[in-house]
Amino acid sequence: MYRVASIEGDGIGPEISRATRLVLNAVNTRLGIRMEFMDVEAGDSALARYGRALPEKSLEMIRNSHVCIKAPIGESAADVIVYLRRLLDLYANIRPAKTYPGVRGLKDGIDLIIVRENTEDVYSGLEYDIGSDAKIAIKVTTRKACMRIAEHAFRIAEARKGKRSVVAVHKANLLRKTDGLFASCCNEVASRHPSIRFAHMYVDACAMNLIRNPEEFDVIVTMNMYGDILSDEAAQVIGSLGLAPSANVGDEYAIFEPAHGSAPDIAGKGIANPLSLILSAGMMYEWLARRYSDVKCAEASKLIEASVCNVLSKGIATPDLGGKSSTDDVAYAIVEEIR
DSSP states (O other): EEEEEHHHHHHHHHHHHHHHHHHHHHHHHHHHHEEEEEOOOSSSHHHHHHHHOHHHHHHHHHTSSSEEEOOOTTTTHIIIIHHHOOOOOEEEEEEEOOOOOTTSSSSSOOOEEEEOOOSSBBOOOOOOOOOSSSSSOOOBBOOHHHHHHHHHHHHHHHHHSSSSSEEEOOOOTTEEEEEEHHHHHHHHHHOOHHHHEEEEEHHHHHHHHHHHGGGGGGEEEHHHHHHHHHHHHHHHHHGGGGGGGEEEEEESOOEEEEESOOOGGGTTTOOOOOOHHHHHHHHHHHHHHHHOOOHHHHHHHHHHHHHHHHHHHHOOGGGTOOOOOOOOHHHHHHHHHHH
8 A cells, every 4th residue: 555645735736636546546547556645735825824835644554654645836836846856855856758649749769858956056045134225146066966976876767678877967167066966976877877878068068959859869967957957848849838747756755746837827727738747747657666676566657658648639638739628628637538
């Protein structure tokens, strides 16, 4: 029995969480996977109710679960997901971007993964005043974090079919100490994985090439802020941020969530795209399969991916993808495919 901490989030979060739960229930029923969902309060609603975006009880429930699936949080996101990334040492942020049938992207044949260091960089939040009219932010970079994220990226590249390549993205020509350390660590790790093609690319050139030649990328490994920006760009290249799942992975635990925000402007309208959270659930099953050597979870991950592809190929999609279907319509169509 897997205990799954489930955070429904803010804005469109409850709508896409409900849709995803329908899909998860269908998958578990078909494959005989036993899963207990633990509803965890976190985010803006928890902040308003308890004075804390992540109450102690919620944190305890997460600690007592096998894994967490989380919808987007609103204004208090930093107090939830950023805090959890550091607390649980979820050092690898994994963001796939691939071409899906029936979705208009910039090019066909895109299938890449951005592996983003998830605990350091300027996102460490070390900002200070310098006098009355100047500020400073500290970019934290350690050898430990650089080595383990590079190793994680190369392991992903080795497990993938196709290009089997890693590109390290940074700005070491200008940030010679911090980005320079990241680049040198990637070189060291690359020397231990000779079967993987390896190259460096400056972040501005990478941003350009994600538009010009996105199909040439396989695995991108990069630092926290660069990865945050590039992964949103990559999502738009494939057609929509609504197709962008993500994982926050550590050695012992993982949290799965959409790459997008809570979109309060469309909350309650029934048009939010649930696919990013549903695809994140597919990544969750894949992680459970590896961690617990569970062949049923491996099958569940493939089943979700195939069902999403089949539904999109039939033109069943929300308005952000050019379709006319509602959030629930998409979920029900995926459930039917699974059944």
